[in-house]
Amino acid sequence: MASNPFDISGRLALVTGSSRGLGNALARGLAEQGAKVIIHGRSRDTVDAAARDIANATGAEVSGVTFDVTDAEEVRSQLTALIEQHGVPDILVNNAGLQRRAPFTEFDPEDWDAVLATNLSSAFYVSRAITPAMAERGSGKVVNIGSVQSKLARQTIAPYGASKGGVVMLTQGMAADLARYNIQVNCISPGYFRTDMNTALWQDDDFNAWIEKRTPAARWGEVEELVGTLLYLCSNASSFVSGQNILVDGGMTSVV
Template identity: 40%
Template sequence: MNLPPSSDASPSHTLQRPFRLDGRVALVTGAGRGLGFEMAKALAAAGARVVINGRHAGRLDAAAAALAAATGRAVATAPFDVADADAGRAAIAAIAGEHGRLDILVNNVGARDRRPLKDFTAGEMEALIAADLIGPMLLAREAAEHMAAHRHGRLITVTSIAAHIANRHDPVYTAAKAGLGGLMRALAVDYARAGITSNAIAPGMFATETNAGLVADAAFSAFVDTRVPVGRWGHPPEIGAAAVFLASDEASFVNGHVLIVDGGQSIRM
């Protein structure tokens, strides 16, 4: 792109009410539960008009009702599979059409399949990479087109500390998450002059529904206590503030960054 410097407003005008998202429209994928749900809740509490995504309409409806009860704000739903390019394009267009704009995209959906590389077929690799890397890439491209029209946007992608520190028998997921970090650095360069910032959040070990079995495992939780410097699992609501910060005007000069939220796990020897 060959555009003039961004017109993104200086954060000075918001200092009396920092980190507010009033008037902004946000789409959060994979928000029916877990970290996606918590980020959607935090964005709504900060004043954004939030649309949540997932593949299961019934789960999304229940999540939207819970979010509305928690924040006092109506939350809309957009059920579609992020790996379906046509469905994602249609959903982004529908959200922008209904609300007049799309300001924030939180690409949170992720799938995991822990197996040695030798146990994957080519098709299984492609399916996991489609969900974890290609889907977010396509949604970011579609969202950026609408954001550029208003000279303002926040592309936020959830990666993982697996992109920075690897575990055994987790190669495809690790590669896809590392790819997301590279993607956000590339988009940070490509879209900045259009008023769009591109950043990532890399969560560590959080006590979500998906990890319930591990949280209940005394031996594994003891490992968490010794491996994570703060000595515990992350609480799901602790991810919300990271999303609000990166979506806010106060983060207007943060671009191409990966914000690691892991209690210090990734920097411990």
């Protein structure tokens, strides 16, 4: 009987920004499929609580790590310690993200810096700290979390769109450099999902109506609907797939 190409049981996965929200759902999805998961966040209490919750719900081996993804030196030191303690991750999911909203003419430069640092620079810092060890081993999976906003602009979030567009190009650049080491690097770009970051939007009746009209699926996505794509990109089923941006958006980017 042929082995299951989607099997990730026993693989070690680090998911940044996974103590809550979309990242938490992704980490839980990997744990449900038998991966050993490392939860990440900035608050030790929140990370520990999330790790316990996922471990109790799935029976998986779950641990936690805390560091500021925007601090390159802290990322380096903490991930060096993580590798010494747990080994080299088989799977890295760069999910940590931040949203700030304001009209472009009023957007604060400090908010621009915060959005770019959290959404784009962090993916570079964390990947730069992990992928050399993956390359030395000769295998690895990196999944960056982009956004439908990497392809479609919307008012008040120009910096967010710029950061996610950068994530897509970073993905392609990483794939070009790392494929020779049997490291596949891909991007998942969600459409509109019911997450903590989007609370103000899905609680707005007018915006809900726009989403239902604009999206062929006529609804918001549920975070669990991202897990299947993640599993594919983290498994041997995608062994010759690299540098791709998969939009999980209910068809939004396919229509005008």
